[in-house]
Amino acid sequence: MKSLSDCRLYTFVDTAYLHGRKPEVVAQQLCDGGSDIIQLRAKNSAENEVRRMAEAILPITRRAGVPLVINDFLSVAIEVGAEVCHLGQEDFFDGGYTHVSQLKDGKSNVEIGLSTHAPAQAERAIAAGPGYIAIGPIYATGTKPTAKPVTLDYVRWAAANVKIPWFAIGGINLTNLDQVLAAGAQRICVVSAILNAPDIAKACGEFKARIT
Numbered sequence: 001m002k003s004l005s006d007c008r009l010y011t012f013v014d015t016a017y018l019h020g021r022k023p024e025v026v027a028q029q030l031c032d033g034g035s036d037i038i039q040l041r042a043k044n045s046a047e048n049e050v051r052r053m054a055e056a057i058l059p060i061t062r063r064a065g066v067p068l069v070i071n072d073f074l075s076v077a078i079e080v081g082a083e084v085c086h087l088g089q090e091d092f093f094d095g096g097y098t099h100v101s102q103l104k105d106g107k108s109n110v111e112i113g114l115s116t117h118a119p120a121q122a123e124r125a126i127a128a129g130p131g132y133i134a135i136g137p138i139y140a141t142g143t144k145p146t147a148k149p150v151t152l153d154y155v156r157w158a159a160a161n162v163k164i165p166w167f168a169i170g171g172i173n174l175t176n177l178d179q180v181l182a183a184g185a186q187r188i189c190v191v192s193a194i195l196n197a198p199d200i201a202k203a204c205g206e207f208k209a210r211i212t
């Protein structure tokens, strides 16, 4: 199983972009293309549906040695034995937590990833002990249409200041990828530019070849 620091290309099984495909089929294509880590993101699904999808995907990611991240649903991540749970600022800090150990309650070794949208949020998140942080959205994106872009300034700040694994996210595609890398990112999250591509595995391979 890859460690978080080994991961460079972070991709998604996002139910908003399945286009009729089964989640586990998409997961296999992401693995075949060289994704290092995969998140199940199901913003409008009930917990039991997320659990069902996670159980279908997990054997595929395990076989590939790719950590599976469950977005939002910590209970599902722990129950199915996913390697990571990703939480937003609201879920974590507005939920009253200050350290990831409070979430796990000694019962699980699931890693936690946290979203951040500004340097002050990154500093507070890092102090909470996550396995990684995400920084974004770098560019405007239809995947999160209401979020305000943080620009490459935040990437440059992260490159100079963040010592744990961090992933740039938001509106990244093959056209702007080089700008994000030049600003200092070594790890990239991509949702729509891969899931909307005609060949998911090929699209992953194109990103991967330029990141590593």
Ligand code: 3NM
Binding pocket: 115, 116, 117, 134, 135, 136, 137, 138, 140, 141, 142, 143, 144, 147, 169, 170, 171, 172, 189, 190, 191, 192, 193
């Ligand atoms: N989180 P795409 S931006 C899921 O800034 C998500 O925390 C963001 O999708 C954040 O690659 C984002 O299609 C959307 O732009 C990423």
